[in-house]
Amino acid sequence: MTQGVAGGRVTELLAGWGTTAPTVAHVRTPKTATEVAALLGDNHPRGLLPRGLGRAYGDAAQNAGGLVVRTSALDHIDVDESAATVTVGAGVSLDALLRVALPRGLFVPVTPGTRWVTCGGALACDVHGKNHHVDGSWSRHVSRFGLATPRGMLDDVLPGSPEFAATAGGMGLTGLITDMTMQLIRVPTGAIVVDTERTPDLDACMARMLDNDADYRYSVAWLDCLARGGKAGRGVLTRGNHAEVGDLPGGARRDPLHYAPTTRLTAPRGLPSGLLNRRAVTAFNAAYYHRAPAHATGVESLAGYFYPLDVMSHWNRMYGPRGFLQYQYAVPYGQEDVVHQTLRRLEAAGCPSYLAVFKRFGPQDGLLAFPLEGWTLALDIPAGAPGLARVLDGLDELVADAGGRVYLAKDSRLRPDLLPAMYPRLDEWRAIRDKLDPEATMRSDLSRRLGLV
Ligand SMILES: Cc1cc2nc3c(=O)[nH]c(=O)nc-3n(C[C@H](O)[C@H](O)[C@H](O)COP(=O)(O)OP(=O)(O)OC[C@H]3O[C@@H](n4cnc5c(N)ncnc54)[C@H](O)[C@@H]3O)c2cc1C
DSSP states (O other): OOEEEETTEEEEEEOOTTOSSOEEEEEEOOSSHHHHHHHHHSOOTTOEEEESSOOSSSSTTOOTTSEEEEOTTOOOEEEETTTTEEEEETTOBHHHHHHHHGGGTEEOSOOOSOSOSBHHHHHHTTOOOTTHHHHOOGGGGEEEEEEEETTEEEEEEOTTSHHHHHHTTSTTOSOEEEEEEEEOEEOSSSEEEEEEEEESSHHHHHHHHHHHGGGOSEEEEEEOTTOOGGGTTOEEEEEEEEOOGGGSOGGGGGSTTOOOOOOOEEOOTTOOTTSSOHHHHHHHHHHHHHHSOSEEEEEEEHHHHHOGGGGEETGGGGGOTTOEEEEEEEEETTOHHHHHHHHHHHHHHTOOOSEEEEEEEOOOOOSSOOOOSEEEEEEEEETTOTTHHHHHHHHHHHHHHTTOEEOTTTOSOOOGGGHHHHOTTHHHHHHHHHHHOTTOOBOOHHHHHHTOO
8 A cells, every 4th residue: 555654654545355445544564562561551532443454344453543553563473283372463464374384284273264464364354264153263263462552561361351352353442462373273184075056046056055065164255146046156166175295196206295385366456437337247247157167076285276366466456446345244044035135136226246156054142243153145246236235235224124234344335324233242342342442442433433432
């Protein structure tokens, strides 16, 4: 993002991954936890907010006119191989962590769909992966973390404490996580055995997932939101488990923990809006669906399975200057009709989604946690799509009435009055947050927009 110096301080125009509503903030990059603690102890009339790699889609990592604290220099990684644990600085990216951990046969227990997130950002949003139905979210695997608050430094915040509950999923509004210790999982290889199957419609996809997801650690479906009529919601279901050495092709067995993902393409700046137009994407979706096998099993690299979008850096530029938003919600089992309605309403309004990811969630604790036992749908939609605001406002109400919620890490437009229905433990969260930060120093564009703080 653009950068300047005003009154000796660095100012930057900061946006979320969807690039819809950038704002200017002063930016500091402290080098140590002690520097962080000192910074948080200062007076910040326009508020302060931690920022990792800015992969939240909306305005969660922005603080217009205030201070944004980058965590990139908090980058130490200390692996305990015998215990399969790691202590990391909050600014360590998943990419950096995996380059150290995987050659030792260790992998993160939960990973989002990109390796370009920080561990601090992952805990602050309490991210989920393709294995939530088995392993829960990121915070379940964290045994302690350090938290710099405006009232002082907490070196060891432990699971079960109010500070832990309010910070995991607390969107950076309880303080700055400086470091954390977490349990990793042991893996024999850097590959996944993937079962791929086409599902002819949404009901068939749900039925397959309910039938035998239990056989797989990871499960995710891509849905074709542009297919119409009886084909609506047809998709490709890809489910997998970590590969054993014997599953690898001959040559790969010599170095089973090989991990060297690369970025092959960079989307250029200045692409026009409308490049991802309906006709092009309808053709792409149809080709993708028909190219997928009716049912087949193969072996894929970890990066190929978990991070397919990372092959192109800055792929968000493909949406042009208006950007895009990701609309992700979760609804409980029994509310499948909300998913059907979503596809129908987007189609009827002519603003279909170009990337639709469908997963299942298991049970989840937490005060501001997004996952709840049931289904989750994530849709990437160009920001300028006509009629979009009305459709999504209607869907928000449908989701809230169904006992579901919208994911704050992706949000850029939710109406604040729906928040208490979606997050029924909001007041409990606020009470703990207010004790950690009575002057409401921790603030973000998201917190102002939704009245969180
Ligand atoms: C391609 C792509 C795929 C994704 N897939 C998934 C997915 O499958 N599952 C999922 O759950 N999410 C997913 N996400 C969202 C992403 O995982 C989260 O938004 C994550 O928090 C981003 O990490 P970050 O370091 O970029 O944090 P940022 O975007 O910089 O910040 C996000 C929030 O965390 C806070 N924060 C950051 N660092 C700290 C810290 N050290 N202390 C306290 N607060 C902090 C910020 O204040 C902000 O509120 C995806 C995002 C992208 C772009």
